[in-house]
Amino acid sequence: NAGVMQNPRHLVRRRGQEARLRCSPMKGHSHVYWYRQLPEEGLKFMVYLQKENIIDESGMPKERFSAEFPKEGPSILRIQQVVRGDSAAYFCASSPPLTEETQYFGPGTRLLVL
Amino acid sequence: GENVEQHPSTLSVQEGDSAVIKCTYSDSASNYFPWYKQELGKRPQLIIDIRSNVGEKKDQRIAVTLNKTAKHFSLHITETQPEDSAVYFCAATYTNPGNQFYFGTGTSLTVIP
Numbered sequence: 485n486a487g488v489m490q491n492p493r494h495l496v497r498r499r500g501q502e503a504r505l506r507c508s509p510m511k512g513h514s515h516v517y518w519y520r521q522l523p524e525e526g527l528k529f530m531v532y533l534q535k536e537n538i539i540d541e542s543g544m545p546k547e548r549f550s551a552e553f554p555k556e557g558p559s560i561l562r563i564q565q566v567v568r569g570d571s572a573a574y575f576c577a578s579s580p581p582l583t584e585e586t587q588y589f590g591p592g593t594r595l596l597v598l
Numbered sequence: 599g600e601n602v603e604q605h606p607s608t609l610s611v612q613e614g615d616s617a618v619i620k621c622t623y624s625d626s627a628s629n630y631f632p633w634y635k636q637e638l639g640k641r642p643q644l645i646i647d648i649r650s651n652v653g654e655k656k657d658q659r660i661a662v663t664l665n666k667t668a669k670h671f672s673l674h675i676t677e678t679q680p681e682d683s684a685v686y687f688c689a690a691t692y693t694n695p696g697n698q699f700y701f702g703t704g705t706s707l708t709v710i711p
Contacts, residue, residue, distance in 0.1 A: 488641075517698065526604075526687060527642065529698035540698065575641065586632050587699060589641040 486511065488578050488590035489558075496596045503563040503570070505593045509578030516559040517587055518544075518551060521573040530574075533559055534581075566597045600625040602690050604702025611678050612710050619705045621688035622670040628690040631671045632699070633662060637684045645686075646673070649693075678709045 489508040497503050509516050514534055519527040529543040533553035544551065548566075553559040563570055573594050577587035601624040611617045623631075629650035634642035648655045648662045648671065655662050659678075664671040671690075675682055685706050689699040 519701075524704075526701040526703045527699075529700070532698060543698065586630075586644055586647055588644070589634075591641045 488513075488576060488588055490574075490576050490590035490593050492593060493591060494594050494596070496598065497566045498598050499567055500565050503566050503595055503597075505561040505563075505574050505576075505595070506558040507561070507576030507578075507590055508558040509576075510588055512580060513578035513588075514581040515579045515587075516553050517577045517579075518559075518561050519575045519577065521575060521592075523572075527575060530561070563595075566595075568597045571595055571597045600628055600690055600692075600700040602688060602700045602702045604688050604705060606705060607703065608706045608708075610708045610710060613678060613680060615678055617673075617675045617678050617682070617707055617709075619673045619686055619688070619707070620670060621672070621690075621702050622668075623690040623700070624669065625690070625692070626666075626669065627692045628700075630691050630693040631662070631664060632689050633673050634687045634689065635684045636687065636704075642687060675707075678707075680709050680711050683707055683709045 516533045518530040521527050531544045531551045532540040548564045550562045573592045575592045576590045579587045604621045632647035635645045636642045648664050659676045661674045685704045687704050688702040691697045691699045
C-alpha cells in the first residue's frame, strides 16, 4: 500500500516564477490537506480538499496561492509569482473518508526561492 | 480556533533515560491528540495518538497521557535510544472529517549515547 506521494521533492524557483506542487493521497483516501513548515517551526494548515471541492482554505494566503484536487489526478498546490518568503517545506497529508482517522503525511516538497 | 503550546523546545537526555514532552490546548472541544516524529528532512510520522475518552495509552516504550480538565497531554518515552533523536510534534483537533490539525511548535529531542 503506497503511502502519500509528493513531487517534486525539491523545487527551486526564481522570484516571480510559478511553483506547482503535487500530492497523490494514499489509496482509498479522499481527504487531502496541505501544510507549510518554515525552517525550525511547526506545521501550519493551509487548505483542506476533497475531490473537486475546496472545503477549508482558511490557512491559505488569499493572493498568489491556489489549490485543487481534480476528479482525476493528484492534488496541486500552486504558488504564483513566488517570493523568498515562500521558501519552506510543503507537506501534503491524507485521511480516509467518513471516519475519525488520523492524517498521514507525504515526504514533502522543499521549495527554495532564489 | 485551537491553540497548542508545546514544551520544551529542546530536550537532551542520556541514552536509557526517560523523556517527557508536554502540550497544552485551548479548545475544550478538541477530542483527538496525535503525536508525530519527524527526523531531519523526512516526513512527520504518527507514533501514537489518544482520544478524549481515554486517559492514557501505551505502545512499548512510548506512552501518552491526557488530562481533559487541565487541557494538557504529554508524551513519555522510556529507555531512550539514539534513534529516538528527532523533532516531536503534538497536535489537537476535533475529529470531524476534514478538520485541520493544530500543531505545537515541536520539541527537538537529542539522545546522547
